Amino acid sequence: MRKKPSSVNKILHGMHQIFSHEMRKILKEKSLLFGFIVLPVIMLLMTVGISMLQPKETETVEAYRMYFYGLEIDSYNIGTMDDKDIWIEPVKDDPEEFMKSKRFNRCDVLVDYSDVHNVKIYYYESDDVSSYLKMSAESFVRQSYEEIYKDMFPDITFRPLSTEDIKQKDDTNRMIAMLLPYMLILPLTANIANFAGDTIAGDKARGTFYQVMLSPVPPISLIMGKILSVSLISLISSGVYIGCDVLGSRICESLGIKDAFGFAGVHVSTPQILLILLYAVLLCYLFANLGVLISLFCKDVNQAQTAQIPVTLLCTLASMMSMFRLGISPKSHYLIPVYNICLIFQDLLNARAKMGNMLMVALSLFVLAVSVLVVTLLSYKSEKVRI
Amino acid sequence: MITIEHLKKTFKKNKVEAVKDVSLEIHDGQIFALLGPNGAGKTTTMRMLSTLLEPTAGTIHYDGKLLEQSDVDIRRRIAFLTNEIRLDGQFTPDELADYYGHLYEMTKEQIEKNRDKLFDYFGISEFRDRRYETFSTGMKQKTSLAICLLHDPDTIIFDEPTNGLDILTQHLIEEYLQRLKAEGKCIILSTHILDLVGRLADRVGIIVDGRSVFCGTVEELPAAQGVNTLEEAFIKLYKENHEEKAIVGK
Numbered sequence: 001m002r003k004k005p006s007s008v009n010k011i012l013h014g015m016h017q018i019f020s021h022e023m024r025k026i027l028k029e030k031s032l033l034f035g036f037i038v039l040p041v042i043m044l045l046m047t048v049g050i051s052m053l054q055p056k057e058t059e060t061v062e063a064y065r066m067y068f069y070g071l072e073i074d075s076y077n078i079g080t081m082d083d084k085d086i087w088i089e090p091v092k093d094d095p096e097e098f099m100k101s102k103r104f105n106r107c108d109v110l111v112d113y114s115d116v117h118n119v120k121i122y123y124y125e126s127d128d129v130s131s132y133l134k135m136s137a138e139s140f141v142r143q144s145y146e147e148i149y150k151d152m153f154p155d156i157t158f159r160p161l162s163t164e165d166i167k168q169k170d171d172t173n174r175m176i177a178m179l180l181p182y183m184l185i186l187p188l189t190a191n192i193a194n195f196a197g198d199t200i201a202g203d204k205a206r207g208t209f210y211q212v213m214l215s216p217v218p219p220i221s222l223i224m225g226k227i228l229s230v231s232l233i234s235l236i237s238s239g240v241y242i243g244c245d246v247l248g249s250r251i252c253e254s255l256g257i258k259d260a261f262g263f264a265g266v267h268v269s270t271p272q273i274l275l276i277l278l279y280a281v282l283l284c285y286l287f288a289n290l291g292v293l294i295s296l297f298c299k300d301v302n303q304a305q306t307a308q309i310p311v312t313l314l315c316t317l318a319s320m321m322s323m324f325r326l327g328i329s330p331k332s333h334y335l336i337p338v339y340n341i342c343l344i345f346q347d348l349l350n351a352r353a354k355m356g357n358m359l360m361v362a363l364s365l366f367v368l369a370v371s372v373l374v375v376t377l378l379s380y381k382s383e384k385v386r387i
Numbered sequence: 388m389i390t391i392e393h394l395k396k397t398f399k400k401n402k403v404e405a406v407k408d409v410s411l412e413i414h415d416g417q418i419f420a421l422l423g424p425n426g427a428g429k430t431t432t433m434r435m436l437s438t439l440l441e442p443t444a445g446t447i448h449y450d451g452k453l454l455e456q457s458d459v460d461i462r463r464r465i466a467f468l469t470n471e472i473r474l475d476g477q478f479t480p481d482e483l484a485d486y487y488g489h490l491y492e493m494t495k496e497q498i499e500k501n502r503d504k505l506f507d508y509f510g511i512s513e514f515r516d517r518r519y520e521t522f523s524t525g526m527k528q529k530t531s532l533a534i535c536l537l538h539d540p541d542t543i544i545f546d547e548p549t550n551g552l553d554i555l556t557q558h559l560i561e562e563y564l565q566r567l568k569a570e571g572k573c574i575i576l577s578t579h580i581l582d583l584v585g586r587l588a589d590r591v592g593i594i595v596d597g598r599s600v601f602c603g604t605v606e607e608l609p610a611a612q613g614v615n616t617l618e619e620a621f622i623k624l625y626k627e628n629h630e631e632k633a634i635v636g637k
Contacts, residue, residue, distance in 0.1 A: 010492075017489045021475075028477040207473035211535075214437055214467050215490040216459040381456070383398055386439050 007218075014217035018225025022199060026233050029198075036237060040244040047248025051257050065106050066133055067091045069098065070113030078136075086133070095122065100328050109133040111141065177349035178323050181342030184280060185319040187241045188287060189312040191234035196291025197304035199226045205300035219380045223292060223373070231288040235280060268349065275348050275358070282365045283341050287315070289372040296376060296385050318342060328352075334360050337368055389413040389436070389542065389573060394445035396431050405431040407597035409445070413590070415541070416571045418564060420578060420588035420605075422621060428597040429577045430469070433544050436575065437467035449542070463491060468535045469546035473527070476520025480511050480530050483519065484537055491538035498537070505533035508563065525556040532560065542573045549583065561587060581617045593621065595628040 063085040066078075075089045091098050095112050098104055108130045110122040119141050124130035203209035212222060268276075290311055298304035315338050322342030334340045340361045347353035379385060389412075396406040406428040413419045423429045434440040436447060438456050447454040454461060474483050481502070488498030506512045509529040514522065519530060528551075536543065548564070549557040564587060567574055578584060584591060584605065591608055593601040601608060601624055605617070612620040 013492065014490065017486065021486050024482075025475055025477060206476070207471050208475050210439065210467075210469075210472050211474065211487070212490070213439060214462055214465070215487065216462040216492070217490050218459055381441075383440065384400065387398075387434075 011218050011221050014221025015225045015228070018212070018217065018222055019229050022226055022229035023233070026195060026229065036240060040240045043241055044244040044248045044251075047245050048251055048255075048257075051248070051252040063087055064108045064129055064133060065089055066109045066111065066137055067098070067103075067107050068111045068113060069093075069095055070115075071111075081129070081132070086136075095120075109137050111137050177346040180276075180349060181319040181322050181345045182316070183242060183245065184238060184345070185283075185315050185338070185342070187238040188234055188280075188284060189308075189315045191237045192230060192284070192287045192291040193305050193308035193312055195230045195233055196226075196288060196295050197298070197301045197308060198295075199230055200292060200295040201298035201304035202295075202301045204298075213386070219377055223376055223380060227285070227288045227292050227373070230291060231281070231284040234288065235284045238280070238284075272348050272351070275353070276345060279341055279344055279348075279362070279365075282362060282369070283338075286337075286365050286369040286372070287311075289369045289376065293372055293376045293379065296379055314338070322346060331357065331360075335364060337364065341365065388415055388450055389575075390446075390448040391432075391436075392446050392448075394432065394435060394447065395443045396428075396435060396440065397443045404597055406435070406442075406594075409594060409597070409599040411592045411599055411602050413573055413575060413592075415573045416568060417589040418568050418574045418576060418587050420576045420584040420591045421594065422578070422581075422584065422591060423594035424625060427594045429594055430546060432594065433467070433469075433546055433575065433577060436542075437465055437544055438462055439467070463538060464541045465544065466535045466538070466540040466542070467544045467546075468532060468548065470550055472531060472535075474519050474531055474534060476518060478519055479516050480506065480519065480533070481515045483530070483534050487534050488537055493538060501537050501539060502533075505536060509533050509559065525552050528552055529556060529559070532563075536567075540572070542575070543567060544575045546577045548576060548578070549580070581621065585617055591617075593624055595625050598628065600624050600628045 064081060065087045067089050069091040071090065073088065073090050075087060077085050078088055079086050091103075091110070093101060094114065095110060098107075098110065104110075108124070108127070112120040112122070121134055121137050121141070123134035123137075200209060203212070291308060294307045294311070295304045298307055318336070318339040319342050322339060322345075325343070325346065329343055334343060334357045344353060344358060344361045347357065391409055391411040391413075394406055394409040395404070397404045409428065409432055411419075411421075421429050421432065431440065435442050436454075438454065438458070438461065441456040449461060449464065452461070478486070484498060484502040484506075488502070493501075503512075506515060509532065511526070511530055511533060514526065519527065522530060532548075543564075545564075549560055552560070561583070564574055564576075568589075576583075576588065588605050590604050591601070592599055593608075601611070603611065608617060609615055609620040612623045614620050614623060
């Protein structure tokens, strides 16, 4: 036998052995081809097919709107642009509240007059209409300084206006931001239910679990090895699905069809991609922990997959709920497991993720995953698992 | 040497007392047969011996060292083979040997040496590149046995080792058990086949209704019961102890 290794080395060695064996086992499964090739190809065809069915002419905007806060004005039409009316409307809620409201979705420019010494204009830099309306708003503000405030406040001088890009008007990113949590969570939970169900409950049914339990591998190595293999394979599999969507969108683009999911024109930077990947890994790890815990108490794959259904449904529901989010969510929503990661995915794609929220979500996911791991390790000793 | 003292196991879930009071002494270099009717507590006792289950009360000592479920190192010294234990069907015997050898922290050379010796003995060598799931029942059992013994354990626990096997395979396994015994290994067999006990075992332990009612040599068993055969002795012991329980139950 080898020189007696330290406890940490022993744990890492066992984890590595279990992980590589599980990966080899999964890759040898014929059913994997279905999940990795057949389903993604169906997804690809679906992306192209749905895009082809989309009406070519879409009319989503009936008018452009500039909102004013802190100014006593009535709603009125100031003209037209591209055959659409331009409306000026008053806002009673302060800008922070307004941005959470449904009306904000129709807003192209928001002018905040709460401090006449520093009027703020919020606009979408990436949007041509919004940028153009911002210029009109700037003229309006300059004029108001010249004609109104000069008399009211003799000491007032013209100051450069502070403008803020609210960076949300990118319709392609908004579409993806709305869909991504759902598109990622659905295959992820389905894959984890499949792989995690097989990893322990399947082993128990086949009678291969006991041989490993009887080996000198520490329980943490056994459990972690299985969790990591389930996480990795599910992440890759989900990546293949999304990759097929992107490919489908590119095909649509080359065929001159507007893609239904809006992947083709998506603008994401490398840090955005890396952060999305990081959260996807965390999410995967959490789901895999849950999957393995459920699998530990089941006697066969069917039982494990059935027991996973409520988890899959809840996670899908959370991702669907996030699709209907309007405006900015309060901080407390970033503490709701799974739903919080959907919010972060959306925030990241809309480039409005806040560091505090990101850290809170990452930490809460990690703590939750570790708690589930502790429960799994304690459960591993129970008789229900061992007989 | 294994010493079992007043072993007890009550399952938490259904409060069933599977093992009530088992005390046995199992020596190295001998084959110990564990006998008992179905549901007597043999499998539960063997699961506790192999660290799969934790006793509710009582102790198990391996060469004077107290056995604890969490002690993973003692598992290096034990091999446990039951009919419930199978190997991953997608893998070849070579791949399985490699995997389980590494789980036991064996070196590559040790794995190769032990694997070749066992595969040659059990006639697996020519099928070493075929998937385990394609094997016949006998070949599967032989492969499981070979993998189970790969780490060269001191104590080998077999639950019904020859159950469902053809005569040739049975003979091969019996011969190998004798060889292990000659090497000084401690072998524990659970079986219903009294002929096998007569042929192979040195000592025998009988469990009835979760209690050990006899522990001694194979020769002592019929003599102690005043009968001529193992079968008669077993039935006599069973009836005496089982009836006692029935009377208590009333």
